[in-house]
Amino acid sequence: MRPLRQLGELALLDWIRKRAGGEKGAGGKNLLVGIGDDAAAFRLTPGKAALATSDMMVEGVHFDTRYYTPYQLGFKIVSVNASDIYAMGGVPRLALFTLAAPPETETGFIKKIFEGVLAALGLYGARLAGGDLSASHSGLVLDMTVIGEADGVIKRSGARVGDGVFVTGPLGDSACGLALLKEMAEPVAVEKGASARDKLKRLSRKWRSSLQWETVKPLVVRHLMPVAKRPPGRVLTAMLDISDGLLLDVSRLCKESGVGVRIYEDKIPVSGPMRRAAETLGLDPLALAKTGGEDYELLYTAPQGQKRKNMGKNKGGILIGEVIPAGRYMVDAAGKMKRFKAQGYEHFGK
Ligand SMILES: [Mg+2]
Secondary structure (H helix, E strand, O other): OOEHHHHOHHHHHHHHHHHHHHOOOHHHHHEEEOEOEOOOEEOOOOOOEEEEEEEEEEEOOOEOOOOOOHHHHHHHHHHHHHHHHHOOOOEEEEEEEEEEEOOOOEHHHHHHHHHHHHHHHHHHOOEEEEEEEEEOOOOOEEEEEEEEEEOOOOOHHHOOOOOEEEEOOOOOHHHHHHHHHHHHHOOOOOOOOOOHHHHHHHHHHHHOOOOOHHHHHHHHHHHHOOOOOOOOOOOOOEEEEOOOOHHHHHHHHHHHHOOEEEEEHHHOOOOHHHHHHHHHHOOOHHHHHHHOOOOOOEEEEEOOOOOHHHHOOOOOOEEEEEEEOOOEEEEOOOOOEEEOOOOOOOOOOO
């Protein structure tokens, strides 16, 4: 048990450098100079477009350390960045990671964050190329920049009237997972160190219904350790990742493309565990699927009726609606059409 202030920055840097050098990602061949010099040097594949994106996770704003293990925090900061690179039609290659932590933080905790970062970078085939370390006066701040490359960039602005609107997977799992984590963090009368199963047993009295850990686990994991989705191998006209909720993100796509959209409520994919958990918590599963953030599924538009052979392994996601000239509408199961507003997560309130 050693706080950061005892280990010091140089010793930590040495450890990171060794660990990062040991992990060989596909991004490795692009990296000319990695951690340890004044700046990273890299070469991107000739003819490809370079992509760069940043995301920050601030304790108390984006996360609560009661819910996350340090490994999960490290993993998540990579996934949210990788998701943005995939959403442009590219692949992640290199990452710069900056971490600020209070000096009394356990060294082991910090190392676990880096292990999560390196494991996720390995998963996406990218390398840690550099970053910065700083002390913080209150809480943790994780900041990452990911460099990627793409053959052709897919923007938010290319949707055309008549295109289908697709998502890559079920929505609302992450928001439901967060709601479960909040409930489970409430002081329930169980002994210290009680397992998640024990807590769920106690909570089922309050909920007047029971949930198995097998139902809860995929939702909680989806929130704490999301895995970025790769775009399907087919012709796409516009794409973005769903980070702030379907209604808000589809509205962004419409605005950038200068089009409208019609979404069919009963086509929005909802997972079985999410439906069961939401109902137990007294939440509307469909509302979670429409406005819950942090799913990191991709939302894209594509011409309808493409031949199967052009679609690659991922057959093209789930069709949830179509692009129309103007207006944003939701069609309910009874066929009634209603306008919707951009609702979801926004920083700085409204
Ligand atoms: Mg995004």
